[in-house]
Amino acid sequence: MSEIKAIFWDIGGVLLTNGWDRNQRCRVLSSMKVDLADYESRHDAANFFWDRGLSTAQEFFRKTVFHPDQPSHSFSYDELWALVCGESKILHLDCFKILAALQAQGKYKLATLNNESRELNEYRLNTFQLRPYFDFFICSGYVHEMKPHPNIYRAAVEISGFAPQQTLFIDDKQENCTAAVSLGMNAIRFESPAQLTFDLAQHGIQAA
Template sequence: MSSIRTIFWDIGGVLLTNGWDRHQRARVLGGLGVDLPDYESRHEAANFYWERGLSSARTFFDQTLFVHPRSFTFEDLWPRVCAESAILHPGSFEILKSLKDSGRYRQATLNNESRELNDHRLDAFALRPCFDYFICSGYVHVMKPHPDIYRAAVEISGLPAQSALFIDDKQENCEAAVALGMRAIRFDSSEQLRTSLADYGVAA
């Protein structure tokens, strides 16, 4: 039998598209006539606080976008930001739901995302029923690959680190999990994920 008892999932890149990456920013803000280099000059500094849940979406956009007069408001912008999220890997959803239905594992998120976008994505894509709890940078105020977010995940699980399996599309995030004693799968495709899970004795 598998020694895995908890499976932690990244969201952007494994299940869904990213929340607000540079391509999404270019589409949304470019379509609104925003000077993208001007916006990007402020994005990183403000995003440090937003993705860690230390500022709100409104504050983030006030600091990055509404420093100049605009022909649109935050209320006009936010639905466009949310609309950028989409299902990226339907096969990953099938695996996620199969593992949930099996009842053999606890499942949790372990992702970097602002609080507001994370809440939107969990609701819009009906993800909440698939997970037992949520470890999100916007909730715990620290981001992957910092060791503290993995430490929080293990401690909240109440189970040993070696019984946790983490799925993420970024190698550095997987390496950080392994350094804390967790197992990890670097995600490439849903087919590869199914095979890699089987290698750990997890049938999906």
């Protein structure tokens, strides 16, 4: 087994809640009296570009919530965006402790590998003070491709400077882990902080 040199972390579902998932959309948009069915009919097409950093948040919501076919709303984009950002919360504080322990060792390059629009990614990195933990950031909003597409993993490995077998990817979705493994990376499907600590140890990584 190759010694692990770089560890890639998903954010939503591991460290934080998701950024803008179906449940969050339902809570926020229902509170704003937005027609959910109409919104969802537009979401996927607009989100394809937003999550890949090919459109801005304002463009995304102009195509979904503030669409010309919708009646005018009593709220502004800025008011909506504040509620979108407010959906982000710490999910597992113990994962932050694991991350801090790995950083303190100074043995590994630590990076993110996440699907997120550029604006939400920036907000979450800053608000939850994630930047100091990581050496670099692989985000779909930066590299214009999303997990589980192979190209985002290739970008991650190439930027790390290590061979795939020297990298480890942590994600809560099996399909994303499977995609990483298919390219020669190691992967842990996250279920809980305790399980993550155990599985890291199986790779020779002590996080306690």
